[in-house]
Amino acid sequence: MRRGQKNWETLMPQVTLTVNGKSHTAEVEGRTLLVELLRETLRLTGTHVGCDTSQCGACVVHIDGESAKACTVLAVAAEGTSVTTIEGLAAADGTLHPMQEAFREYHALQCGFCTPGMVMSAIDLVQKNPQGLSEHEIREGLEGNLCRCTGYHNIVKAIAAAQDVMHGRVSELARAAE
Amino acid sequence: MYDFTYHKPTSVADAVALLAADPDAKPISGGHTLLPALKHRLNKPSALIDLSGIAELKGIKREGDAIVIGGMTRHADVATSAEVKAAIPVLAYMATVIGDTQVRNRGTIGGSVANNDPAADYPAAVLGLGATIITSKRRIAADEFFLGMFTTALEEGELLTGVSFPIPEKAGYAKMRNPASRYVMAGALVSKGPMGVRVAINGAGPCVFRQAAMEAALSSNWSADAVAAIKQDADGLNADIHGSAEYRAHLVTVMAKRAVINAG
Numbered sequence: 001m002r003r004g005q006k007n008w009e010t011l012m013p014q015v016t017l018t019v020n021g022k023s024h025t026a027e028v029e030g031r032t033l034l035v036e037l038l039r040e041t042l043r044l045t046g047t048h049v050g051c052d053t054s055q056c057g058a059c060v061v062h063i064d065g066e067s068a069k070a071c072t073v074l075a076v077a078a079e080g081t082s083v084t085t086i087e088g089l090a091a092a093d094g095t096l097h098p099m100q101e102a103f104r105e106y107h108a109l110q111c112g113f114c115t116p117g118m119v120m121s122a123i124d125l126v127q128k129n130p131q132g133l134s135e136h137e138i139r140e141g142l143e144g145n146l147c148r149c150t151g152y153h154n155i156v157k158a159i160a161a162a163q164d165v166m167h168g169r170v171s172e173l174a175r176a177a178e
Numbered sequence: 179m180y181d182f183t184y185h186k187p188t189s190v191a192d193a194v195a196l197l198a199a200d201p202d203a204k205p206i207s208g209g210h211t212l213l214p215a216l217k218h219r220l221n222k223p224s225a226l227i228d229l230s231g232i233a234e235l236k237g238i239k240r241e242g243d244a245i246v247i248g249g250m251t252r253h254a255d256v257a258t259s260a261e262v263k264a265a266i267p268v269l270a271y272m273a274t275v276i277g278d279t280q281v282r283n284r285g286t287i288g289g290s291v292a293n294n295d296p297a298a299d300y301p302a303a304v305l306g307l308g309a310t311i312i313t314s315k316r317r318i319a320a321d322e323f324f325l326g327m328f329t330t331a332l333e334e335g336e337l338l339t340g341v342s343f344p345i346p347e348k349a350g351y352a353k354m355r356n357p358a359s360r361y362v363m364a365g366a367l368v369s370k371g372p373m374g375v376r377v378a379i380n381g382a383g384p385c386v387f388r389q390a391a392m393e394a395a396l397s398s399n400w401s402a403d404a405v406a407a408i409k410q411d412a413d414g415l416n417a418d419i420h421g422s423a424e425y426r427a428h429l430v431t432v433m434a435k436r437a438v439i440n441a442g
């Protein structure tokens with residue numbers, strides 16, 4: 001037992017959930033967090049733990065299509081849900097999701113630590129706003145994600161460009177200015 | 179976090195039975211306050227009773243001249259509800275400014291109201307609109323519900339199942355957020371309707387409270403100018419590194435003015 005003392009008299013709860021389209025069953029403790037299940041049991045380490053206090057958003061994943069901070073969800077509470085992590089976005093042939101592609105094109109990352117959470121939050125934000133988002137609305141929509149490098153400017157540009165691709169308004173991502 | 183046993187009942191009756199059987203068990207809804215507290219080991223429940231599997235606790239419906247919201251209804255659901263937007267727009271607006279998107283996707287009205295954090299938003303709506311708290315065993319008027327910091331009239335083993343909001347003629351909300359934590363430094367919800375003229379202040383004191391002088395002023399003259407003249411007494415208000423009691427007292431008047439303007 002890595003943390004604390006295992007209570008051998010208590011049966012370990014089991015959780016079954018779908019992660020990136022694949023069903024998984026795992027034994028967890030009641031207190032195991034979803035982000036611990038993803039990172040430590042399923043070895044999906046793209047989901048990061050920044051603050052561990054539901055402030056920074058580095059751990060954002062989608063639970064049944066909606067963004068959530070995986071550091072503040074119990075693994076057992078995710079029973080029966082479908083979870084998508086950053087590893088589940090790209091196509092099988094490696095083609096990036098338009099949001100990932102936009103982050104690359106617009107240099108929307110510096111150290112990269114906040115990036116998985118930013119991308120997951122940004123996709124939820126864009127999907128919920130098919131009418132399109134202004135720069136101001138994108139900034140407000142990212143309230144739950146902190147970039148410690150303060151690289152917000154290019155993150156906002158990337159999301160603005162990606163939304164046009166995601167909503168089919170353009171067929172190709174607009175290139176960043178040289 | 180200390181470990182605990184986890185239960186996920188599917189009815190209110192089962193949840194209440196689990197709570198009655200174990201005095202050290204705690205209910206959990208969205209978990210965005212409780213889980214951070216457990217991580218700090220501020221609390222050591224023997225078991226968590228997850229309410230998210232109880233369908234009867236979710237949903238929004240209009241019952242006569244009231245909107246009844248189930249305790250497990252998430253902020254995101256209140257924010258986007260056509261029913262709430264049409265009948266009590268201030269409530270839908272408030273739900274859009276609680277925490278961030280991810281908090282709104284998990285956090286629930288029942289959790290927020292039962293927790294009664296001084297810096298929470300919903301207690302201002304419950305008190306300011308004169309709502310009624312519905313529990314597993316009774317109905318409690320808002321004026322009798324909020325007793326003090328993190329303290330409510332809920333008894334051991336009693337579960338908050340919903341909130342019934344009377345539909346006001348007009349109502350507005352304004353808050354000043356701490357720029358770093360985004361929690362409420364001072365907020366005001368003003369309303370006029372079947373419950374009379376009400377002004378509820380959150381964030382400024384240890385518990386949400388009604389501002390009687392402002393209610394009297396707005397009763398005779400519903401305007402921002404009417405509250406602008408009224409000073410909040412700083413005595414007993416919160417004072418910390420983020421702001422003095424005097425600063426919060428000043429904010430109370432400013433937020434009340436803005437809330438009246440927002441109410442129209």
